[in-house]
Amino acid sequence: MMTSFFDQFMSPTLLGVPLMALAFVLPWLLFPSPAPRWLNNRLLTLQGWFINRFTSQLLTPMNVGGHKWALILTSLMVFLISLNMLGLLPYTFTPTTQLSLNMGLAVPLWLATVLIGLRNQPTAALGHLLPEGTPVPLIPVLIIIETISLFIRPLALGVRLTANLTAGHLLMQLIATAAFVLLPLMPTVALLTTIVLLLLTVLEVAVAMIQAYVFVLLMSLYLQENV
Template identity: 60%
Template sequence: MALNFFDQFSIPYILGTPLIIPALLFPLLLWPSTSRFKKNRYSTIQHWLVNLVTKQLMMPIKPEGHKWTSTFMTLFMLLIMLNTLGLLPYTFTPTTQLSMNMAFAFPAWLMTVLTGLRNQTTISLGHLLPEGTPTPLIPMLVLIETVSLLIRPIALGVRLTANLTAGHLLMQLISTAVVTIMGSLTTTALAALITLLLLTCLEMAVALIQAYVFILLLTLYLQENI
């Protein structure tokens, strides 16, 4: 029995083994192997959707950044699977853990920064100081822009964690209310159940959108450094 509503975001253990490990490996079982799925409806639809999203994300970027397509799309598909599979009953969502999301956000952000420093050092450092800044304001603006740059991976991780956690917590609250009042207030319980079903659909959309926003922001960061 959970002591409070936030216990659902604690990593569960079975026989001393954290369930976050199979939760991270389970999406790999759903990814079709080219040796087993040569041509079928599932692989065709998946290929079309991946190509569509890839064009939306990578077309605005300069050709120099297109070599990052496979990296970003792999991370995008992994986030989608982790976010959506966590909505199934008796499952655990790894992306509700801030540490997990920071493990995704920080290396990806660092890749974009190091790319800019390697390929265009002067321009990348020039982003820390807007053009035409008065001399007395230079130290303060450099400090502000540096903090803004360093806070980007934190914003990526916190945004993904907060949106998924809020949705899961709201679903937990409504489902608990439905079970509690089902015997006494049937009409209210039915209305709450309908709300829960609609919220589940909304949470599915949030899971997809947040994965898209995560990768979209990474592409914008990459665009600044190529």
């Protein structure tokens, strides 16, 4: 029995054996490597269509320099979706509810976009710190504000992903606990609570995909400013 609702965010074990080894197999099941064949099955066709649409949507606004990031951004998208969906399975936990993992992804990628901008177009990169047409007395204040907002970007990326997934999983556990407690007392209410739980699970599947897309989309926008 769990002593706290936050125990679900700990690495699960079965008879003392960590289950993460089994959890890492999930991405290969969801996104298997395509075998050489004349015609792909529906899953591989849908996977290829999704990746092509996602890549074209991200890279269309960028110049040629940003196209070098196509593989990184697409791989990051698939990776985040896999980890987010992983937490919806029984006896697993969501790695992306850990702020350390999300910050470990956000900070290096954000720093890489900033360094690319400073190397390729330093004037334009530094010009983002001062909006055009700013009154002279406000220049020092705006530079400080824009600098702070620049350094907050990776923190916002990591915290947004962590907070959304953590809140969703806590809400699911609260409703599931309520349904379990109400089952012997008020079966009808427990049935309605279970239906709400199923609908919330579908919503969490959508949130898992949307949050991965938002993370990569914002990273591509930061890259677009610096290439």
